[in-house]
Amino acid sequence: AQSVTQLGSHVSVSEGALVLLRCNYSSSVPPYLFWYVQYPNQGLQLLLKYTSAATLVKGINGFEAEFKKSETSFHLTKPSAHMSDAAEYFCAVSDGAGGTSYGKLTFGQGTILTVHP
Amino acid sequence: DTAVSQTPKYLVTQMGNDKSIKCEQNLGHDTMYWYKQDSKKFLKIMFSYNNKELIINETVPNRFSPKSPDKAHLNLHINSLELGDSAVYFCASSQASQAFFGQGTRLTVV
Numbered sequence: 001a002q003s004v005t006q007l008g009s010h011v012s013v014s015e016g017a018l019v020l021l022r023c024n025y026s027s028s029v030p031p032y033l034f035w036y037v038q039y040p041n042q043g044l045q046l047l048l049k050y051t052s053a054a055t056l057v058k059g060i061n062g063f064e065a066e067f068k069k070s071e072t073s074f075h076l077t078k079p080s081a082h083m084s085d086a087a088e089y090f091c092a093v094s095d096g097a098g099g100t101s102y103g104k105l106t107f108g109q110g111t112i113l114t115v116h117p
Numbered sequence: 118d119t120a121v122s123q124t125p126k127y128l129v130t131q132m133g134n135d136k137s138i139k140c141e142q143n144l145g146h147d148t149m150y151w152y153k154q155d156s157k158k159f160l161k162i163m164f165s166y167n168n169k170e171l172i173i174n175e176t177v178p179n180r181f182s183p184k185s186p187d188k189a190h191l192n193l194h195i196n197s198l199e200l201g202d203s204a205v206y207f208c209a210s211s212q213a214s215q216a217f218f219g220q221g222t223r224l225t226v227v
Binding site for chain 1: 148150152158159161165167172207211213214215216217219220221
């Protein structure tokens, strides 16, 4: 079984400040890990993914995340927040290659990011 | 061109009615899914189909019946709608490691 815990349901930062959204996972098999962003009344957009290659993954809009197996973490960061980053962010885990769940995603609870001027 | 499209985007209906949500993907993917996002924004998988075959059914009430007429379509039919079915339903498709999501269908049962 797999699970994801996102620490902090709400994170508030000032424009230009560092963004750090925390994600810890549990998986009995080598995981694939994802961050998705959801803007109000919209679908889910993939920010970045880890699929067992480089542990530091760069995504769209200046976001990146680092896979740390020893800490079972996949935290999302961005050096400088923009107002347009305000949204809800979801961390998700799935089986790696050869898994039996056909890419089923297990999501965390989500973190709402607020950016203040 | 929209990769994964769902219709309708909004659906308001009375308790006890039967309704369907349609989903189509033009990505050529083998696997499609239905996810439910509840009022607290929690996302959970409901069903998964691979090449028109049901492979995941996550203890969803049997009032919910998915149907995949071909690899590009996965529809969701819901019988005898209940207040608790109000949610946003997302269709997705994937090949290898990445899932692509539709824009969601906001279902409101009154």
